[in-house]
Amino acid sequence: MIDDAAVLVRTYFETGTLPGLPQGHFIGGHYAAGSDGEMLESFDPGSARAFASFSAGKGEDVFRAVEAAEKGLAVWRDTTPAERCRILNRAAILIRERAGYLSVLEALDSGKTLDEARGDVRSCARLFEYYAGAADKLEGRSIPLGPGLSCWTEREPVGVTAQIIPWNYPTSTFARGVAPALAAGCAVVAKPAETTPFTALVLAGWLAEAGVPAGVVNVVTGLGADAGAALVRHPAIAHITFTGSVRTGVDVMQVAAPNVTRLTLELGGKSPLVALADSDVDKVVDGALWAIFSNAGQICSAGSRLVIDRKIHAEVLEKLIGKARALRLGHGLKGPDVGALNSQAHLERVHAHVQAARRRGLSILTGGKPATDEQTGTGWFFEPTIIDGLPCDDPAVQEEIFGPVLAVQIVDGEEEAVAVANGTEFGLVAGIYTGDISKALRLARAIDAGQITINDYWAGGVEVPFGGNRKSGFGREKGLEGIEAYARTKAITIRH
Structure with missing residues (x-):
């Protein structure tokens, strides 16, 4: 072999x-x-x-x-x-x-x-x-x-x-x-x-x-x-x-x-990455980027919702958009940053979600369209996409898109962050970003999820039990x- x-x-x-x-x-x-x-x-x-x-x-x-x-x-x-x-x-x-x-x-x-x-x-x-x-x-x-x-x-x-x-x-x-x-x-x-x-x-x-x-x-x-x-x-x-x-x-x-x-x-899930006002902005940006765009967002535990305090929203989004636009799409064997979606049918499902969000008048800050491998013009790709200012009842918040699509929800303070984080039928994973360990532990106990990480969305590994609550299984x-x-x-x- x-x-x-x-x-x-x-x-x-x-x-x-x-x-x-x-x-x-x-x-x-x-x-x-x-x-x-x-x-x-x-x-x-x-x-x-x-x-x-x-x-x-x-x-x-x-x-x-x-x-x-x-x-x-x-x-x-x-x-x-x-x-x-x-x-x-x-x-x-x-x-x-x-x-x-x-x-x-x-x-x-x-x-x-x-x-x-x-x-x-x-x-x-x-x-x-x-x-x-x-x-x-x-x-x-x-x-x-x-x-x-x-x-x-x-x-x-x-x-x-x-x-x-x-x-x-x-x-x-x-x-x-x-x-x-x-x-x-x-x-x-x-x-x-x-x-x-x-x-x-x-x-x-x-x-x-x-x-x-x-x-x-x-x-x-x-x-x-x-x-x-x-x-x-x-x-x-x-x-x-x-x-x-x-x-x-x-x-x-x-x-x-x-x-x-x-x-x-x-x-599956609709997992929140919660960023409080005292978070390290650069850590939030990097954490959010790879929480949703790893494996082209095709991850049950992807951080598909950025629940972010209004005080740092503008700064984080400016940096996050820049990094998302810089990601290179391409065939997985050619060394890109982001690979393809798994099938034509799945690409169509992801695109339909984003088209519906556009028809609802939502703010799509970047991405939002199917793409192909730049060298060959083939493949099932979707641009890294960020949708801003979503209300809790929007389908892009409530439904698992399972693609490179980030839903941004703006909150004012810790209490609202918890309520929004718990505002779906899922409860698989949640990430918390804050410089205050007391706040981190309060949120970790208040958020309903099977796995919580603090200041590193993908912390954990084989040794850490994984599974969800509610409709996450x-x-x-x-x-x-x-x-x-x-x-x-x-x-x-x-x-x-």
């Missing part, structure tokens, strides 16, 4: 594809053709052209994968925690050794920049490493019931789990769910998004190389209506981890309800909390 990123980038632009792309689903420890042979095309968002094809999975493929997972579970759940630890650590080493290939594939499949993809691959490796260290620490406890009784709890794997992987972070989100599931002794059937199928397939093969037994990790590609729906309704699935939209998350809950299947749902991923979804508690009591 070629792992030199520069060589791979050159190869892609010369041939229009990458070497070594998997064929078929990954079921029972090997790549297998789909049940009916139907194929789908995978597009490079930076050029708007297909670069490969993959299997269009159906219910029969899902049934095969779940059957393989049940067989794999019987082996994996009885593998000692220490051995699971060793295998997951070997997986982390393989990912680091082959980071060049996975990074180029991630950038090509998703549209993001190669630098962003490299960061995702580092997170992927770290997730397997982190949960390797947790595999032998799922401990029970002793419960004192008095003389003649002994009672304790044991932690056991929940069973076969379904992982529904989103298109915005396919590599790191795969690891975020699969690594703790494997550490707990569970088996996995993963269904990646139909626009980003390849990194999950590659990682499944690498996990097998690292020593994960056949059937423990399976990947079925295809459309959500076909493969995804069949997976979430399968009665043998013990837990579903889903990342995506609120609407689809509700559908997943309804489909899974008859089987009383456990769920972890991460359903429920359950937590990452951190030690991330393994809890995949372990259940059994109490055992003896009278003697």
